[in-house]
Amino acid sequence: MTYALDVLQLLLLLAAAPLVRGVVSCLKARLQNRHGASVWRPYSELRKLFSKEDLVPPTASPVFRLAPVVLFAATVAAAAFVPALHGSALLGATGDFILLAYLLALGRFFLILGATDGGSPFGGMGASREALVSTLAEAPLLLGLTAVAIAAHTATIAGMVRWTLAQQFFHLSAVHALAFAALALVAIAETGRVPVDNPATHLELTMIHEAMVLEYSGPSLAWIEWAGAIKLSAMMALLIALFMPWGMPVSFSVAGLVVAPVVFALKMAAVAAGLALLESGMAKLRMYLVPDFLGMACALSILAVVFTAMMR
Amino acid sequence: MGLISLAAAKTLASSAAFLFITVLLMAAAKRTATCIALFSAQCAIITAQILATAYLHHSGEGFLVAILVFAVKVVIIPYALLRVVKGLKTAGEVETSTTPVQSVYITAALIPLAFVVVRPYVRALAVDGQLLAAAVALVLSGAFLMVSRKKALMQVIGLVVLENGIFVAAITTTSGMPLVIEIGIFFDLLIGVLLMGVFVFRIRDTFDHVDVSKLRQLRG
Secondary structure (H helix, E strand, O other): OHHHHHHHHHHHHHHHHHHHHHHHHHHHHHHOOOOOOOOOHHHHHHHHHHOOOOOOOOOOOHHHHHHHHHHHHHHHHHHOOOOOOOOOOOOOOOOOHHHHHHHHHHHHHHHHHHHHHOOOHHHHHHHHHHHHHHHHHHHHHHHHHHHHHHHHOOOOHHHHHHHHHHOOHHHOOHHHHHHHHHHHHHHHHHOOOOOOOOOOOOOOOOOOHHHHOOOOOHHHHHHHHHHHHHHHHHHHHHHHHHHOOEOEOOOOOHHHHHHHHHHHHHHHHHHHHHHHHHHHHOOOOOHHHHHHHHHHHHHHHHHHHHHHHHOO | OHHHHHHHHHHHHHHHHHHHHHHHHHHHOOEHHHHHHHHHHHHHHHHHHHHHHHHHHOOHHHHHHHHHHHHHHHHHHHHHHHHHHHHHOOOOEOOEOOOHHHHHHHHHHHHHHHHHHHHHHHHHHOOOHHHHHHHHHHHHHHHHHHHHEOEHHHHHHHHHHHHHHHHHHHHHHOOOOOHHHHHHHHHHHHHHHHHHHHHHHHHHHHHOOOEHHHOOOOOO
16 A cells, blocks of 8 residues: 555656646746746646657767656656655665665766767757766765764665654754755755756856757657656655655555645645745856855755764 | 743754854855844844743743843844945945855854863753854854954954854853843943944945955054
8 A cells, every 4th residue: 555655656746747847937927027827838848849859960879869768767766765745655665865866866967968969069068067066966965865864863765754754843953954954955956946057048158957958859858858847846855755744644544645645735835935936036146156055055964964973 | 831831942942953054144145134134033043042941940031131132133233234234335245255165164163163162061061052052153153254254344243143152151051141231231232233333334434445354554
C-alpha cells in the first residue's frame, strides 16, 4: 500500500510540475499588474512542442538528441527520492541524499553537453555559465543536506523527513534554520530562478538556462522544459519535506490519505507565492555576483554543519 | 495556562536561532535601510524573549521592560535612523571594507567562537548556552559591523547591535536588571543614537560624505 502511495506521489510530482510553473508565472504576472497567461498554459506548450518536428543542427552529434532524454530521466529519478504525500519515497530506501544531488548533477552535465554540441556560441556561453553555477551550488547543496542528515542520524531523504516529522516545530534548532536558508538559496540557483537566472526571457545576454536550450526544438525542447518544471517542483517539495513536513500522515490511514494531498497542495501554493514575491521584488544579479550569492549559501551551510556539533 | 508557558519556553528556546539569523543577514545586507529593518526585527525577537522570561519568572517589571524595548528599539531608534538615511541623501549602500561574502564568512566564524567562549560560563552559571552564545555573537558581530563598514551610520547600527548583545547577556544570566537601571540604559541609548544621528549630519556637512575611512585630517 505504501508502495502504491510512493508511485502515486511520484506521478503527482511529474504531472503537476507544469502546473506549479504555471501558477508561479501567473502569480508573478498578477503581482506585476499584468493579467498573465492561464496556469494551464505550460501543458498546452508541452503538447504543442511534442507534436512538432525535432530540428537538429547538421553539425550536431547523437549526444544532442540524447541529452534531453537523459536530463529528463535523471530528473525523474531525482524526483523519485522526494517524499511529498507521506514520509517515504519510491527510491527513498535505496539511495541517500548524495545520490539525489548527483542525479541532478548528471542531468545538468548532459544538458551542458547538449548545449555545447549544438554548436551555437550562445549554447556554449550558457553551458559555461551553467557549469560555473552548478559547481558553486554543489558544495552548499551537499553541506546543507549533510547538516540535516547529521541531526537526523540518517543519510536517506525519507529517513530525514520521518525524523523531522517526529520532532515538534519548536524543537528544530538553528541547524534547521541555517540549512533551510542555505538550501533555499541553492534551490533558486539550481532551478534557475530570478536572482541567478531569469526564466522568462530569451532576450538577455545574461541568460543561462535559456541560452543553453536555444538550439533545441520540438520534442527535445519539451523534454527539457518538462524536466525543468519537475526539477522546480521537486526542489520545492524537497524543501517542504525536509523543513515543514507536518501534515504528512505518520501511519497509513484513510483520513491521512485525504488530508495529505490538500496540505501538500497548500504548502506548495505557499512556496510558489513566496517565490513569485521574491522574483517580483528582486532584480537579477550580475553574472559576477552569482558566486557571491552562492558563497553566502555556502557560508550558511558550513555554519549549519558546525552547529550540529555545537548544539549537542 | 499551560499553553502560554509552553509558548514562552519555546520562544526562549528558538530565539537564539533567530538572533543568529539576523546577525548573518546583517552581515550580508547591502543597504543601510535593510540593516535598520533587520535591527528592528532583532529587537522584536529580544522583546519576545523578554516577554517569555517575564512570564516564566512572574515578574511584572519584565512586561514593562518589554514595552520599553519595543517602543525604544523596535520603533523609535529604527525610525530615527531611517530619517537620518533619508536626510543624508547619499546613496544607501553600506560600503564595506570586506566583500559581503567575506563578511558573512567572518560572522559565521564569530558564532562558533561565541559558543566556545561561553562554555565555561554556561557550566558555572547554569544558564541557556545558546542564548548566552547568541548574546556574545551579537556583541562580536556588532563590533565587526563597526570596524568593517565605511559609512558613519553603520557604526551607529553596529553600536546598537553590540548593546543588544550586552542586553541579551544581562537578561539571560540574571532574570533582568532593576527597572530603574533599565530605564536609564534605554534613555542613554536613545539620546546616544539621536546625538550620533546629528553627528553624522555634521560629518556630511563638513566633509560632503559620511565615509569614515576617508576621515584623515581635521577640518573646521
